[in-house]
Amino acid sequence: MTALDRQPAGAHDQELENILTSFDSCYAWNYGSVKEGLRDLYEKAKREQWNSTTQLPWETDVDPESEILPQATNPLVGYAPYDRLSAAEQVRVNHAQLSLQLSQFLHGEQGAMLVASQLVAAVPWIDAKYYAGTQTMDEARHVEVFSRYVNEKLEWEWPINANLKELLDAALQDSRWDFKYLGMQILIEGLAMAAFGNLYQVCNEPLLKELLKYVMRDESRHVAFGVLSLRDYYDDMSASDLSDREDFIIYASELMRNRLVGSDIAQAMDWDEEEVRCCVLESPVGQTFRAMLFQRVVPNLKKLGLLTPRVRRAYTEMEIIHFEDFDADMADRQLGFLTS
Numbered sequence: 001m002t003a004l005d006r007q008p009a010g011a012h013d014q015e016l017e018n019i020l021t022s023f024d025s026c027y028a029w030n031y032g033s034v035k036e037g038l039r040d041l042y043e044k045a046k047r048e049q050w051n052s053t054t055q056l057p058w059e060t061d062v063d064p065e066s067e068i069l070p071q072a073t074n075p076l077v078g079y080a081p082y083d084r085l086s087a088a089e090q091v092r093v094n095h096a097q098l099s100l101q102l103s104q105f106l107h108g109e110q111g112a113m114l115v116a117s118q119l120v121a122a123v124p125w126i127d128a129k130y131y132a133g134t135q136t137m138d139e140a141r142h143v144e145v146f147s148r149y150v151n152e153k154l155e156w157e158w159p160i161n162a163n164l165k166e167l168l169d170a171a172l173q174d175s176r177w178d179f180k181y182l183g184m185q186i187l188i189e190g191l192a193m194a195a196f197g198n199l200y201q202v203c204n205e206p207l208l209k210e211l212l213k214y215v216m217r218d219e220s221r222h223v224a225f226g227v228l229s230l231r232d233y234y235d236d237m238s239a240s241d242l243s244d245r246e247d248f249i250i251y252a253s254e255l256m257r258n259r260l261v262g263s264d265i266a267q268a269m270d271w272d273e274e275e276v277r278c279c280v281l282e283s284p285v286g287q288t289f290r291a292m293l294f295q296r297v298v299p300n301l302k303k304l305g306l307l308t309p310r311v312r313r314a315y316t317e318m319e320i321i322h323f324e325d326f327d328a329d330m331a332d333r334q335l336g337f338l339t340s
Helices: 038-047 087-124 126-154 161-174 177-202 205-228 239-258 263-269 271-283 284-292 297-303 309-317 327-333
Strands: none
Touching: 038 205, 038 297, 087 161, 087 177, 087 263, 126 205, 161 177, 161 239, 161 263, 177 205, 177 239, 177 297, 177 327, 205 297, 205 327, 239 309, 263 271, 271 284, 284 297
């Protein structure tokens, strides 16, 4: 028996948590299109709605301790306490790693659903309200499918990671609508798209692969929603207000990058957290994955004029600035998630 077998099977300390939010809600009495591209994106969202109950092959038999992810993608390989485990124990840890990853997707999607619902009220254009309404539905569907896969197929749900929870709370509690866009549409959704794309390319399980394909098609629109809505918004912003946005971008980026150091697994296995952190940080697999997550965030910030000298310096130190010209549309077309 590993330490993982002593962990509660996905229970949270509480089933309901309340947080205080406050933001301006607005009517938009101009029912015409005022932001170029948003109405077209809304039409695309309507065309691409899907029913997860009937369109995903839930009858697929999934063995949660089969090699759903190749062992070559595991950053713990080479870490002595992991290598000393029996084959069965390593399989159990691999199961835990995938369950943990998909549990964070699940919790992130619930956060996205809540933020999207806030955007319906907060955004100042009717087209954006239309689209935010469809995104709220999309995110509800994503929560549904990840919850079903995590609990029915992997049979193991993990609590939300503290860093992810901190960023979701920050997006939900900030009163400024553009911060909600920045936190969710640009940063969290951008990171999720990269993580989904990586998982889609390496996973060996057909139901998960099909699930990710549908989710990524939605998420690609959600990121575009943020870019279209915020386009030109920061061009004439005062230096002090722009500095607030820079602070948030750097804070959120460091927060998300620093959560990917194996702490949850280390705690569950009673391993030394600093040793696991060093292992993940030094692992070529871990280094590539942590950097790759930002390949969509950096170019979108550049499009919005937010890759300022200060943000550029921070991203240079994080070794992710080289993604500034990454073509996300081309990558999505190659994966089959973007057709027009």
